[in-house]
Amino acid sequence: MTMTLGFLQSIGRVFLAFMGTAGRLSLFTISATSHCFRAPWYFRIIGRQMIEIGYYSLPVVGLTAVFAGMVLALQSYTGFARFSAEGAIANVVVLSITRELGPVLAGLMVAGRIGAAMAAEIGTMRVTEQIDALTTLSTNPMKYLVAPRLIAGVTMMPFLVFIADIIGVFGGYLVAVYKLGFNPANYLQNTWNFLEISDVISGLVKASAFGFIVTLMGCYHGYNSKGGAQGVGAATTNAVVSASILILCFDYILTEIFFAK
Amino acid sequence: MTDAPPKISLKNVKKAFGDKVVLDGVNLDVAVGESVVIIGGSGTGKSVAIKCILGLLTPDEGTIEIDGRDVLDMTPREREKLNMQIGMLFQAAALFDSLPVWENVSFGLLAEKRCGRDEARDIALEKMALVGLKPDIADLSPADLSGGMQKRVGLARAIAIDPSIIFFDEPTTGLDPIMADVINKLIVHVNENVGATALTITHDMASAKKIGDRIAMLYEGKIIWAGPPDDVDQSGNDYLDQFIHGRTTGPIKMAIRA
Numbered sequence A: 001m002t003m004t005l006g007f008l009q010s011i012g013r014v015f016l017a018f019m020g021t022a023g024r025l026s027l028f029t030i031s032a033t034s035h036c037f038r039a040p041w042y043f044r045i046i047g048r049q050m051i052e053i054g055y056y057s058l059p060v061v062g063l064t065a066v067f068a069g070m071v072l073a074l075q076s077y078t079g080f081a082r083f084s085a086e087g088a089i090a091n092v093v094v095l096s097i098t099r100e101l102g103p104v105l106a107g108l109m110v111a112g113r114i115g116a117a118m119a120a121e122i123g124t125m126r127v128t129e130q131i132d133a134l135t136t137l138s139t140n141p142m143k144y145l146v147a148p149r150l151i152a153g154v155t156m157m158p159f160l161v162f163i164a165d166i167i168g169v170f171g172g173y174l175v176a177v178y179k180l181g182f183n184p185a186n187y188l189q190n191t192w193n194f195l196e197i198s199d200v201i202s203g204l205v206k207a208s209a210f211g212f213i214v215t216l217m218g219c220y221h222g223y224n225s226k227g228g229a230q231g232v233g234a235a236t237t238n239a240v241v242s243a244s245i246l247i248l249c250f251d252y253i254l255t256e257i258f259f260a261k
Numbered sequence B: 001m002t003d004a005p006p007k008i009s010l011k012n013v014k015k016a017f018g019d020k021v022v023l024d025g026v027n028l029d030v031a032v033g034e035s036v037v038i039i040g041g042s043g044t045g046k047s048v049a050i051k052c053i054l055g056l057l058t059p060d061e062g063t064i065e066i067d068g069r070d071v072l073d074m075t076p077r078e079r080e081k082l083n084m085q086i087g088m089l090f091q092a093a094a095l096f097d098s099l100p101v102w103e104n105v106s107f108g109l110l111a112e113k114r115c116g117r118d119e120a121r122d123i124a125l126e127k128m129a130l131v132g133l134k135p136d137i138a139d140l141s142p143a144d145l146s147g148g149m150q151k152r153v154g155l156a157r158a159i160a161i162d163p164s165i166i167f168f169d170e171p172t173t174g175l176d177p178i179m180a181d182v183i184n185k186l187i188v189h190v191n192e193n194v195g196a197t198a199l200t201i202t203h204d205m206a207s208a209k210k211i212g213d214r215i216a217m218l219y220e221g222k223i224i225w226a227g228p229p230d231d232v233d234q235s236g237n238d239y240l241d242q243f244i245h246g247r248t249t250g251p252i253k254m255a256i257r258a
């Protein structure tokens, strides 16, 4: 009897803790989003964050994309050779990159790069009372710290992913043409013919959603961190892990919305 | 006393973190233009009391009034407006390390759009001079300064907006004696010549006597004694006596085991 009770109690506690976190996160999301649409806007900070996300993430995301494209070409060639469908690799590469791998890989890389940095920076500002100082200087920290990062994430991720798409397709092209001996003109023709505008757009919408998730998680965990250096470390880890899981989770949901008819 | 409402008035303010009671019914009035110093051991909740007044923490019970208005049920916008006339020096300075020193100092001016960036920089240099900082550190990052210098930048930031109320959380801790005296004089100047109401936290009794019109001692969540600096030495209050003389024996028990 007492054992069952204890068991139920611990389930209850976990459930309550979960609901508490979900509630706090929802409130944070609503408040942060609404600040994105209300003046004043800190353009200087938005600009700095846009450069950080859109420009300085390019090397990492570009490298990931080029190797993703290359490995896709190689894998689908060796796999498709079994039923003599090697001709389809151009389509496989371009569709996988634009619909899936471009946004997901870029999202995960940016979660590691930007989400972690945001959580660390805002978390440090929290534990050193800089966020309190903002409030006393008539500056709303949600507006000054969180909104610019969300705006930058949502607007820059599509650009980043668009470039990643091009680089990824180029990676596939390199392998197909220089290693597998495809005719360059044919390969490009195939890439182009089967690509629909909706493939690219759906990938860019995903990118924007992932940009929101990454920056939101970075800001949320940083904003609520406590307990000195250790707390900031935990916030950084949580930001990256939660963003990565949410990216994969929303990737499925968005794919279902776009393509399941 | 006077008819005007006190500038700051705390009535029965209580605040606990979990089961740990920090403030247990604080009552304190600060008159317009007065300079009150709160003394008390570390961890007695002096910083918590100031954060409650600033709205950074919400008390569990009690009322806090500024200029006769209850600040606890203000809208965020009203609160923001009120903050425009309040300056705060944080215990650990809390400078923005993403901004250079001069932008830290003029942050409030720029946030409230009181002036352009060029003018803000001039004002920042002027306020920095008041706290004994040279213009050549204006473009450094706060992280490159010593603790005492950071404290002074924090002080310059607090007074830059010409506040009518100003809070100093341990302004002289970590400064050398001469610089501490410069800061004491500056606080007196801000209080007397500029007319700001000041609430200062300190452990430093010499400093407390120099800057305070009135001294209040916080112990176990309550103000147990308040009076003018001249009365401190013959208060007849055992707690106060023990504190100002720094004795280990007396009614205040330190939570250390021998």
Ligand SMILES: Nc1ncnc2c1ncn2[C@@H]1O[C@H](COP(=O)(O)OP(=O)(O)O)[C@@H](O)[C@H]1O
Binding pocket: B017, B022, B040, B041, B042, B043, B044, B045, B046, B047, B048, B049
């Ligand atoms: N945000 C907080 N959460 C939990 N406990 C806190 C918090 N802020 C302060 N405390 C506790 O309140 C007590 C008083 O702290 P503080 O006001 O900073 O002391 P001091 O009088 O030295 O300024 C301390 O024991 C501290 O641990």
Ligand SMILES: [Mg+2]
Binding pocket: B046, B047, B048, B091, B169
């Ligand atoms: Mg303190």
